[in-house]
Amino acid sequence: MRLMRRVLTLNLFFLALLPFVTAADKPPSKVPDKQPDKPNVILVTLDTVRADRMGFLGAKKGLTPHLDTLASQGVVFERAYSQAPITPVSHATILSGTYPQYHGIRNFGDRLPPSVPFLPEVLHNQGYRTGAFVGSIILDPKNGFASGFERGFDVYNAGFHRQKTGEKREASMQRRGEVTLGHVLEWLGQHQSGPFFLWFHLWDAHDPYNPPEPFRSRFPNAPYNAGIAYVDDTVGKLLDYLRSHGLYDNTLIVVAADHGESLGDHGELTHSIFLYDATIHVPLVFKLPGNRLAGQRVHAAASLVDLAPTVLEGLGQTPPAAMQGHSLLAQIGNPNPEERPSLSTGDHSERSFGWSSLVSLRVGNKLYVQAPSPELYNLASDPAAKSNLYAQSRAMAARFAIQLDSFVKRVSTGAPQALQDGLDERSREKLSALGYVASAKAGPVSRIDPKDRIDVANDMHDASLAIEEGKEESVIPLLLHVVAKDPQIQAAQYYLGIAYSRRGNFAQAIPPLRKAIELRPDALMAQYELAICLYETGDLNTAAAHFEILVENRPDWIDARYSMASIYARTGRPQDAAKNLLVVLESEPDHYRANLLLGRMLFLNGTFSDALPYLEKAAAVQADSSEAHAFLADDYEKLGRAADAARERAEAQRLKRPAAAEKPK
Ligand SMILES: [Zn+2]
Numbered sequence: 001m002r003l004m005r006r007v008l009t010l011n012l013f014f015l016a017l018l019p020f021v022t023a024a025d026k027p028p029s030k031v032p033d034k035q036p037d038k039p040n041v042i043l044v045t046l047d048t049v050r051a052d053r054m055g056f057l058g059a060k061k062g063l064t065p066h067l068d069t070l071a072s073q074g075v076v077f078e079r080a081y082s083q084a085p086i087t088p089v090s091h092a093t094i095l096s097g098t099y100p101q102y103h104g105i106r107n108f109g110d111r112l113p114p115s116v117p118f119l120p121e122v123l124h125n126q127g128y129r130t131g132a133f134v135g136s137i138i139l140d141p142k143n144g145f146a147s148g149f150e151r152g153f154d155v156y157n158a159g160f161h162r163q164k165t166g167e168k169r170e171a172s173m174q175r176r177g178e179v180t181l182g183h184v185l186e187w188l189g190q191h192q193s194g195p196f197f198l199w200f201h202l203w204d205a206h207d208p209y210n211p212p213e214p215f216r217s218r219f220p221n222a223p224y225n226a227g228i229a230y231v232d233d234t235v236g237k238l239l240d241y242l243r244s245h246g247l248y249d250n251t252l253i254v255v256a257a258d259h260g261e262s263l264g265d266h267g268e269l270t271h272s273i274f275l276y277d278a279t280i281h282v283p284l285v286f287k288l289p290g291n292r293l294a295g296q297r298v299h300a301a302a303s304l305v306d307l308a309p310t311v312l313e314g315l316g317q318t319p320p321a322a323m324q325g326h327s328l329l330a331q332i333g334n335p336n337p338e339e340r341p342s343l344s345t346g347d348h349s350e351r352s353f354g355w356s357s358l359v360s361l362r363v364g365n366k367l368y369v370q371a372p373s374p375e376l377y378n379l380a381s382d383p384a385a386k387s388n389l390y391a392q393s394r395a396m397a398a399r400f401a402i403q404l405d406s407f408v409k410r411v412s413t414g415a416p417q418a419l420q421d422g423l424d425e426r427s428r429e430k431l432s433a434l435g436y437v438a439s440a441k442a443g444p445v446s447r448i449d450p451k452d453r454i455d456v457a458n459d460m461h462d463a464s465l466a467i468e469e470g471k472e473e474s475v476i477p478l479l480l481h482v483v484a485k486d487p488q489i490q491a492a493q494y495y496l497g498i499a500y501s502r503r504g505n506f507a508q509a510i511p512p513l514r515k516a517i518e519l520r521p522d523a524l525m526a527q528y529e530l531a532i533c534l535y536e537t538g539d540l541n542t543a544a545a546h547f548e549i550l551v552e553n554r555p556d557w558i559d560a561r562y563s564m565a566s567i568y569a570r571t572g573r574p575q576d577a578a579k580n581l582l583v584v585l586e587s588e589p590d591h592y593r594a595n596l597l598l599g600r601m602l603f604l605n606g607t608f609s610d611a612l613p614y615l616e617k618a619a620a621v622q623a624d625s626s627e628a629h630a631f632l633a634d635d636y637e638k639l640g641r642a643a644d645a646a647r648e649r650a651e652a653q654r655l656k657r658p659a660a661a662e663k664p665k
Contacts, residue, residue, distance in 0.1 A: 038195035039289040040251040041123065041311055044238070045094065045199070046231055047087060047135065048206040048271065050260035051080070051281040053228050063219075063229045066236030067255065067285070073294045074253070074287030075332050077302040081342040081362060082259045085271045085279040087138045088146055089347070090258035090304060091201075095119050095149070097308035097323030099343065099411040106347040108138065109524050111554065112148030113416035117320040119308040121152025123197040126317065131155040131196065133184045135203030137162070137173040142587065144524055144550065144557040153199075157183045161559070163468055165502065169210075173468075176212065177202040177234035185241055200238065202231045205261070207270050208465055224263060250289050252314060256304060257282040266385070267454040270461055272348040274450070275360035275369055276385050280344050286310065286328075293332055300337035301362060302328050324411055339364055343407050346450075352491040353457060354519065355448040361404040368400035372449040376400065423522045427549040434545060436518055456482060460491045463499075472499035483512065490519040494526050501529060506536040524550055528560060540567050551580075558584055562594050574601055585614075592622045600631050608638040619648070626655035 051057050055064045056071035057078060083093040084100050092098075092105035096116050100106055103116045112118070124130045132153045137143055137160035141150045150156045157180070163172040170176060184200050204211070204227045211219070211226035215233070219226035235255070242248040262268035265278035284302055288294075305325035312319040313327035331337040342362040350357035359370045365380035376397045377385040390397050423431075450457065459482065463475040479496040482489060497513035500506070513530040516523060527546045534543035547564035550557055562584050568577035581598040584591050599614030615635050619628040629652035636645035 037250060038127075039315065040195050040247065041128070041197045041315070042238075042242075042251055042253045043094075043119075043197070043199045043307075043311075044235055044253070044255045045091065045201045046205065046228075046235075046255065046257045046283070047201065047203045048259065048261050049228055049231065049257035049283060050263075050278060051257070051283050053225060054283045056285070057283060061225060063225055064232040066232050066239060067283070070235075070239060070253065070255065070287055071285045073291045074285045075293050075296045075298065077284040077286075077298050077328065077331075079299060080256070080282050080284030080302045080304065081344060082257070082280050082282045082304050083343065084345050084347075085259040085273070085275065086346075086348055087136070087258055088149075089345075091139060091146075091149070092116075094256065094258065094304050094307050095199075097305060097319060097325045099305055099324055100345050100347070101408055101412040102322075102324060102415045104416060106345075107351040109144055110147075112146075112151070114148065114151065115322075115416045117308075117322045118151050119311065120197060120199070122312060122317070122320060124152040124154070126315075128195050128197045129154055129191050130198075131157065131184075131187050131191075132199045132201075133157045133180050133187070134199075134201040135175055135177060135180050136160070136201070136206070139201060142556055142558045144528060144554050144560065147554050147556055150556070155187060157187070165470055169208075169468065174203050174206075177204045177231055178237070181234055181237060184238065188241065188245070188247070202234060204231050204234070207261070224261060249291070251287075252289055252311065253285075253287040254307060254311060255283065255285045255287075256307060258304075266451075267458075269458045272461075273346055273358070273454060273457050275344045275346050275358050276367075277379070277383070280360070280362075286314075288314065296332050298328070298331050298334075298337060300331050300334075300339050301342050301364075302331070303340070303342045322414075341403065341407065343404070343411070349450040349457070350446065351520065351523075352460075352494075353448075353450070353453065354446055354488045354490060355450050355453060356446045358450060359404060359408060361400055361407065363400065363403070366396075366400065368397060368404060370401065370404055371451065372447045373451065374401070423549070423553060427552055428521065430545055430549055431517070431521055434542065436514075436521065456489065456492075460489075460495060463495045467495060467499055467502060470502070472502045475499060476503075483515075487515065488519060490516050490523065490526075493519065494523070494529070497526070497533070498529055501533050506533040509533045510537070524553060524557075528557075531560075531563065535563065535567065540571055543567060544571070556587065558587055558591065562591065565594070566597060569597060569601060574605070577601065590617070590621045592618055592625070592628075595621065596625075596628055596631065599635070603631065603635050603638070608635055611635050612639065624655055626652045629655065 053059050053063050055068040056076055082090050084090045088108055089100050089105050092103045092112055093100060096103045096118050098116060104110060104113055120130045130153045137145060139146045140158035140160045141147055143160060160173050209223035209227050211223055211230050215226040215230040219229060242251060259271055260279040260282060261271050262274060262278045266274055266276055268274045271279040303325060306328050309319040309323050309325045310328045313329055344360045346358040349355040356372050361368045365378060367377040367379055367385060369375040374390050374397060375388045376390045376393055378389060459478060463479055466475045476499050479492055479499060482492040483496055493512040493516040497509040497516060500509035510533050513526050516526040527550055531543045531546035544564055544567045547560050550560035551564055561580050565577045565580035578598060578601060581594045584594040595614045595618035599611045599618060602611035612635055615632040619632045622628055629648045633645045633648035633652060636648060
């Protein structure tokens with residue numbers, strides 16, 4: 001049945017173009033695993049990059065010379081639309097070829113179910129070597145964010161951690177494109193023989209806008225634009241590398257933004273809530289192997305959900321049946337392309353604020369937004385979506401509403417069951433044992449329209465940035481004001497709790513964090529923050545219970561597992577502690593604290609030679625830790641290695657001294 005549909009959607013003219021991997025006049029190979037010249041695939045995702053900043057889409061600001069060159073050698077989709085204005089949700093769609101309603105990533109912290117089709121895994125199974133190189137903690141699977149995204153990747157290069165007081169964002173939660181690129185090029189240098197799939201994610205256009213020089217000075221009053229120029233320059237360096245290493249021609253390169261940026265459009269400062277073109281219209285370019293179809297432009301609507309099926313069909317493979325997008329190949333060079341409706345979903349307003357979620361449908365030039373106050377725009381005459389035609393075009397709006405509902409129903413069908421509740425049953429039981437009121441699974445749909453509260457969303461975003469910058473003091477009055485006015489806003493309770501926690505007021509942080517969890521039991525970040533506060537106030541057992549929920553639901557959340565293990569170590573459960581520390585070290589062999597704790601536990605247990613490798617590792621990973629060298633010295637002593645012990649003891653003393661010298665006399 002699927003084959004029938006595929007054949008029907010491809011007219012004969014375009015069959016000749018398929019697939020990229022074989023010459024146009026040859027039928028597709030029957031033995032795809034034996035092809036020596038399988039094209040490489042590079043997916044570049046530009047975070048937070050608006051379509052209207054691209055030179056190849058008509059921008060005159062000169063921000064994107066490298067992308068413009070790439071576009072001239074590839075196929076440009078002029079009207080490409082994101083399925084969600086938020087990083088993990090959109091990337092899940094890009095990589096899975098499915099809608100958020102199916103893949104289940106609806107907000108930060110959601111977990112990608114293993115049964116969802118996934119482009120990296122599909123290519124890996126085809127013999128591709130696969131590497132992910134991401135620019136932000138938001139896409140780091142080990143930190144409770146992009147859980148499940150590592151599937152199918154040989155290498156997932158991330159390694160971020162939550163910002164500690166005084167730490168720079170670039171040293172903790174994100175990194176410059178050129179830093180990520182360094183890892184990309186190192187990996188490419190090792191993989192020039194076989195076909196590879198590389199995903200390169202650039203975060204630099206994301207707020208808070210902090211473009212490096214010389215781009216900052218080149219665009220002095222437009223830091224967002226400067227960030228895009230930097231992103232373009234960094235992609236240009238990757239393209240130069242590919243060209244100079246003979247990799248450019250035989251590589252299928254796809255460049256897309258996950259979403260854009262509102263920059264004040266409709267009152268939204270950044271992105272995540274609204275579904276207008278500022279955040280949903282995105283750049284999308286396919287550069288095919290051999291520069292085939294170079295210079296083609298497709299005006300018909302494309303969706304990011306189509307990206308993965310297009311890549312696979314371009315490689316001569318049949319996309320998995322569960323992928324919901326449609327290959328865009330048949331649209332290229334087609335004088336009568338199919339105008340496909342494009343669906344976008346914004347759940348952040350509901351998940352973080354308790355307001356209505358938004359869903360939109362683009363059909364031709366019309367944009368319909370389903371909301372408590374529905375919206376309908378004619379983007380042909382009103383490209384900025386300023387004039388809502390809903391009141392005077394009720395019949396048309398009603399038709400779109402029906403079309404949207406059936407679209408949502410269709411793409412929701414067969415969605416993996418496990419994600420429907422957000423939390424597993426055991427975790428729910430644990431929460432209710434901890435005194436949380438069980439939340440109704442399907443509460444009434446909120447009638448609060450995000451349009452009417454966008455200022456609150458902007459304020460919460462600013463508050464989160466202020467907290468990250470160590471200015472939590474300045475936002476506490478605002479957060480108190482918001483929760484007093486509306487205690488149901490989860491984000492406000494969450495940030496208030498974090499603000500207190502960062503200030504060291506752990507006891508004060510507990511009530512708002514508990515409220516945040518009550519409002520959203522599956523908000524695991526709130527549970528993480530609460531567990532830390534409970535730990536700090538000495539309530540180790542309750543802290544452990546929350547860490548257990550985190551580890552049960554996100555086995556790859558390394559920090560949570562380490563924290564749980566350290567509580568076990570302090571509460572007379574050394575076996576459980578050791579078991580979990582070993583899991584941490586299997587995932588992160590260089591985890592300093594896990595090495596130190598496990599080594600010290602083994603030492604105190606009298607198993608000195610077992611302790612040694614962990615203590616040596618800890619001292620090597622954090623060579624400036626006096627404690628690590630002191631513990632190592634203790635162990636060497638017990639092992640009868642006097643010279644080593646003396647050396648480590650001296651090092652521990654030496655490291656202790658500067659801190660003592662700094663103390664005022
Ligand atoms: Zn993003």
